[in-house]
Ligand SMILES: [Zn+2]
Ligand SMILES: [Zn+2]
């Protein structure tokens with residue numbers, strides 16, 4: 001599997017590329033971001049900076065700002081919208097021994113084994129500890145796991161009606177077709193476990209084209225269940241390095 005790893009992420013303030021670790025440092029000093037913060041207007045609120053990443057595939061990450069009075073339900077909805085939603089699976093945040101779940105069985109047959117369980121209508125600032133990675137899971141069958149870490153906070157404001165702002169995210173990792181070894185892959189063969197990256201031509205020539213392929217979207221859920229990429233235009237970010 002070939003992919004580029006140089007400067008794989010994008011700063012939405014200055015529109016320059018950085019690598020994943022460099023982005024953390026860059027966001028503290030980005031001049032364009034500083035200007036944007038100075039130019040913010042409207043009522044001030046507490047804002048958290050979250051780094052969200054795929055713990056197993058380092059190519060996927062997001063830096064976002066979210067209003068402290070947002071709930072886990074709003075963060076969950078954002079993660080579904082940008083990266084995850086395929087068919088309305090359940091999800092949860094796990095903070096130590098505490099579970100925040102999108103659905104709580106009101107009458108569990110065996111009694112819940114979870115030490116503490118709440119729904120998602122809890123303020124971010126109450127649920128997520130500072131500077132400590134917590135776990136998020138979407139779909140308890142073919143699970144996509146993410147880690148969420150609150151890395152900074154500040155006073156600031158959002159445009160009217162907004163409570164989340166994307167600071168940076170990864171470019172689409174560039175995978176090469178495993179058949180021709182030349183063209184960029186655009187499709188995943190879901191029936192094959194290895195060498196399953198296909199360029200457009202080799203995917204469409206394949207016997208299983210009708211049912212065996214999912215788009216290689218810029219998401220940790222690419223190729224899982226029926227995931228076909230985000231349906232929300234402002235969240236689509238399929239640019240390659
Ligand atoms: Zn920047
Ligand atoms: Zn699904």
Ligand SMILES: [Zn+2]
Nearest residue numbers: 177180199202
């Ligand atoms: Zn090919």
